[in-house]
Amino acid sequence: MLHHSHLARCIMKRPLIGVTLDSEPAGGWSKYPWYALRTNYAGAIAAVGGLPMALPHHPDLAAEYLDRLDALVVTGGAFDVDPSLYGDGETHGTVTLKVGRTQAELALVQGALARDLPVLGICGGQQLLAVALGGTLIQHIPDSVSDALAHEQPNPRHEAGHAVAVTPGTLLHRIVGSSAMHVNSAHHQAVRSAGAHAVVNAMAPDGVIEGIEDGRYTFCLGVQWHPEFFIDQGDRKIFEALVAACV
DSSP, rough: OHOOOOHHHHHHHOEEEEEEEEOOOTTTTSOOOOOEOOOOHHHHHHHTOEEEEEEEEEHHHGHHHHHOOOOOEOOOOSSSOGGGTTTOOSSTTTTOOHHHHHHHHHHHHHHHHHHOEEEEETTTTHHHHHHHTTTTSOOHHHHSTTTTOOOOSSOOTTOOEEEEEOOOTHHHHHHHSSSSSEEEEBBBBBEOOOSSOOOOEEEEESSSSEEOOOOTSEEEEESOGGGGGOOSSSHHHHHHHHHHTTT
């Protein structure tokens, strides 16, 4: 029989939430290749009751990581998903790849979805999630969207760059409890199509897709902005909902 205090600790245990790392070649911080993660990704998860754990890039270990995790967060970064992964034969000149990172993240996302683990994709992580769900991407917004907003906002990333309209009836709308959010913006690509079963849950005023989700899963959510900055009241609620989905 479990002792009462031990049982209480088990019930109150923080869910273990994997957070994908970025990778950089030798130079800068280290003379050897290194991983990096902005601290507020982990801070946002810890602030709402999760236990963040950084995930290095080992596609062959994805299943073992996922066996231990309660949820997955796929982070953003200054790179792009390989267009060949969503059927584009040509690559725009602005596209930058991190092949090893994408392979690892794709293995983690596909494995998490197969297990119905809660998944949150952020910025580039949302774009990868869209591709994993069968969607496609716009390779460079300025060349594809007329009268586009400055999606690589000129003001600091801890400030809002523009508003988004949240689609009624979606998981995102239920989470944030609002039809509009004010978000930051740091991307030159965007989701073109969300995939056969996914739906768009947020849209910028210029028509750029800002969020997706797939109702086949318990919690499968992607947002184009960076909610870990807690700019809008809904941002914290997104992380709270992720942690709640782990129960």
